[in-house]
Amino acid sequence: MSRFNKRAAKAQPTSRVTSTGRILRTFQGGRGRERDARSELFLLAVANFVSQQTFYETGADRDDRFATLVRELAVTDPEWTAGLLGWLRGEGNLRTASVVGAAEYVRARLDAGATGGPSNRQVVDSVLRRPDEPGELLAYWTATYGRNVPKPVKRGVADAVRRLYSGKSLLKYDTAAKGYRFGDILNLVHASPDPDKPWQGELFRYALDRRHNPDTAVPPASNRTLVAHRELMALPVEERRAVVTSAGGAERLAAAGMTWEALAGWLQGPMDKAAWEAVIPSMGAMALVRNLRNFDQAGVSDEVAARVAARISDPAEVARSRQFPFRYLAAYQHAPSLRWAYPLEQALGHSLANVPALSGRTLVLVDRSGSMWGPLSDRSQLNRADAAAIFGTALALRAQHADLVQFGTTSAEVRFRKGESVLKILERFGNLGGTDTTGAVRRHYRRHDRVLIVTDEQYAYSHYGDPTEQVPADVPVYTWNLAGYRAGHGPSGKANRHTFGGLSDAAFRMVPLLESARDADWPWAA
Structure with a gap:
């Protein structure tokens, strides 16, 4: 009689977030599972807003754990760590964690005298994607390790400067509020112009003059944006509002690289209806989303509002912005006018493009316990509880048949209808x-085909065992970790038990991959 070679036999795929087998305690006293160093760093990194306190960890403790893990793995596994940091700033869309990680990577490699693998210079360059980030990395380095900046850091920053610096970026990011101005960075790293950008030499010289001789610095005549901006700045204050209300005002502001942040200061007066309507055409999609309340308060016309709505709900714009889904929830909660509700609902849907349509019966459990209610960062009014609800609801709506449950001390089913608004279900x-x-x-488990738990994993002690033990071994249990604490609530990596994490929907790509009996690699290696 055949014991193994049967039609029902199914390959058991593996995933990368892996338990070691060592038992720990969760912060609530549950029987937790230790993860290996790579898994712990990955889950911490994708949920980490640097220096931000979470319910169970201070910002300092969390930062120390992050830096310690990066420094350890930079030496023992540089290829993997470099891949994580580059992906974290790219698809992961986490700026500060990747910048801090790159600095700690370089420091650890230099201290250890390590050679081979990705160069320190390459790693630094890989995490600098926006023109203000070279200054961010240098500020972190000097605040942490002093003013002696090693050559690999300087060279990586110089590579990024050549990629990122332009006339528009100079106007937007080279401000007096920065500790490191563009001119300071150029003095420190000695970046030479990109050979394919012959105009960059003049730009660099102007950035240096602008820093050291602001009253006499003259922009290069070849840079139309800088020249146009200088002309606007030279206008008497009493003539400036006439530019805004003129027929070609919007085009003139855009040609001069005038941002909405700078416009109020230039006008030296309120951002009224005319001011907003003049600058809206040149604003980015997420700047529009952040200012919906301001548009309503200024009385922006329905015609202009319709154009804003079309921009913020355009699938290509949503994909290009790479914003987390909960950003649209924040806008929905704070924009007073109903005219933004449907566009934000559409934008939220587009931002959840990776959530799979799962077949069969799915149990989705969303953690709404007290530890999930802390803000994601000091600057955010959104919390992990609402982030969890967004992802859980999206999964349930896409699934062929799903039971959506919220839980804490107690638990209850959340009723919904197919095609219903995610934002309405969240209420x-x-x-x-x-x-x-x-x-x-x-x-709530009733012979479902799979279970998905969206949580911080810090469950309380239970004499029944960990949550994953309540489901038969042949049924997959997927845990989506939104906090990155050290101890997990169950095993992971094989035997139908898998953990993934992050504040975007990209991790859900693993579910259909695993269910087709294929192993799931790290996101940057897939």
């Missing part, structure tokens, strides 16, 4: 106190 979620994940799984 049915509440704050449910403690964290009895195990109890929620036991209560």
Whole structure:
């Protein structure tokens, strides 16, 4: 009789977030599982807003754990660590964690005298994607390790400067509020102009003059943006509002690289209806999303509002902005006018493009316990509880048949209809106190084909065991970690138990991959 070679036999795929087998305790006293160093760093990195306190960890403790893991793996596994940092700034869209990680990577490699693998210079260059980020990295380095900046850091920054510096970036990011101005950075790293950008030499000289001789610095005549901006700045204050209200005002502001942030200062007066309508055409999609309330307060016309709505809900614009889905929830909660509700709903849907349409029956459990309610960062009013609800709801709406459950000390089903608005369903979620994940799984699992748990994994002690033990071994359990704490609530990496993480929907690509019996690699290696 055949024991193994049967039609029902199925390959057991593996995933990369891997448990070591060592038992830890969660912050709530549950029986947790240690993850290997790469897995711990990955989950921490994709959920980490540097220096931000979470419910169970201070910002300093979290930063120390992050830096320690980066420094360890930079020496023992440089290829993997360099891949993580580049992906983190790119598709992961996390600026500060990647910049800090690159600095710690270089420091650890230099201290260890390590050779081979990706160069320190390449790693620094890979995480600098916006023109203000060379200054961010240098500011972090000098604040942490002093003013002696090593050559690999200087060379990596110089590579980024050649890629990123232009007339428009100079106007937007080279401000007096920065500790490192463009001219300071050029003095420090001695970046030479890109041979394919013959205009860059004049730009660099102007950046240096602008820093050291601001009253006499003259922009290069070849740079139309800088010349146009200088002409606007030379206008008497009493003549400036006439530019805004003129027929070609919007085009003139755009040609001069005038941002919405700078416009109010230039006008030296309020951002009224005319001012907003003049600058809106040159604003980026996420700048539009952040200012919907301001548009309403200024009385922007319905015609202009319609153009804004079309921009913010355009699938290509949403993809290009690479914003986390919860940004659209924040805008929805704070924009007073109903005219933005449907465009934001569409934008949120486009931002969740990677959420798979799962076949069969799916149980989706969303953590709404007290530890999930801390803000994502000091500058955000959004929290992990709402982020979890967004992703859980999107999964349930896409699935062939899903039961959507919120849990804390207690648990309850969240009713929804196919095709219903994600944003409306979110209003049915509440704050449910403690964290009895195990109890929620036991209560609601009814021979589903899979279970997905969106959580920070810090469940309380249960004499029934960890949450994943409540589901038969042949049924996949996927945990989506939104906090990156050290201890996980169950095993991961094989045997139908898998953990992934982050604040975007990209991680869900793993689910259909694993269910087709294929191994799931790290995102940058897939």
